Amino acid sequence: MSTLKLESATATYGGPELPAGAAVPASKNEHRSGSDDIMNALELDNVTKAYGGQEVLTGVNLQVAKGEFVVIVGPSGCGKSTLLRIIAGLDEHTSGHLRIAGALMDRVHPAKRGIAMVFQSYALYPHLNVADNMSLALKREGVPKAEIKKRLEAAAAMLSLGTLLQRRPSQLSGGQRQRVAIGRAIVRQPKLFLFDEPLSNLDAALRVNTRLEIAQLHRTLGASMIYVTHDQIEAMTLADKIVVMHAGKVQQVGAPSELYNEPTNIFVAGFIGSPKMNFIDGPAAQRHGAATLGIRPEHLRLSDEQPRWSGTVRHLEYLGADTYLFLKTPDAGELTVRVVGELGAQVVVGATVGVSPLPGKILRFNDTGERIPNDA
Ligand SMILES: Nc1ncnc2c1ncn2[C@@H]1O[C@H](COP(=O)(O)OP(=O)(O)O)[C@@H](O)[C@H]1O
């Protein structure tokens, strides 16, 4: 496991420093950054990153408002960690500009950016106890002892770590370790919190719990947060604003409901929502003036009379609150149907059933995968 420590990474950072605001084009929001109240916590302006000749981030533009919880979501390898590390200053971007709280940060040392980052790997010092792990950065910055104590106690209370302060990381569960890593970020009172897949090493139940705690923490602190995950459910449940990335490019930025209801393309439509949206190609789509149709499993209904499509039940998944039905149809290919509650006894594997979409719930996509607005 590669445990990257922010402290050690910052110590080896050798990038040159530029004075804030030196000889760069004004950002689109420059006129707004005069007042502290409406200043964006972060602005990315056309940020790119290439390793060798290989571009892994392409023209990323993003604004994070003060106090906003932004989740960056996308499949593994799409560039999420690279983007976060560039914001933190642990990696240098190839071109473009980034501002934190209005100040240009392109070549500024990570320790001077006013950010704190929480990693998937926790990155705690094994030989230090919880209290020392949480206060180390403050000691290095020369924060007075009384102030460190105050911040440590407040963070420990917020994260229920009060009784664990003397323990070493090896004496903690995974969830407790991650809370210590979050506590270490909180005590620094950063302008911007960065989280890189912080729940990925936790088991499913703990993930849900810690997710709630992070949401609660965001409300309590009112802090600006950027949270990276490959898990669209984490994105949907935590975010004020979701940024969907794919292959180094931002696909869409929007509120969870916008991405769910009005995905801009097939990638976003397929990535957001579980079970995944059904896609239908061929003549069934052409009849609607589209190359591909999209219909979510929860927007299909079993129907006996004049169903739009009929097919054979290939498989059933009964989850208690609802049941997923996997159909094979001659006209629309494979379809997943989500039915609330239990199914009638006649719906078994091998049976033929009819399904129809709810009115207005079919999405249309053109041959390059962009969504065609319904009024076009
Ligand atoms: N130091 C590096 N050198 C070369 N390629 C890299 C380096 N770090 C990351 N990459 C590549 O950049 C792409 C994005 O990686 P990453 O940001 O880690 O993705 P994610 O966090 O979304 O899984 C991947 O193709 C990865 O192989």
Ligand SMILES: [Mg+2]
């Ligand atoms: Mg990553």
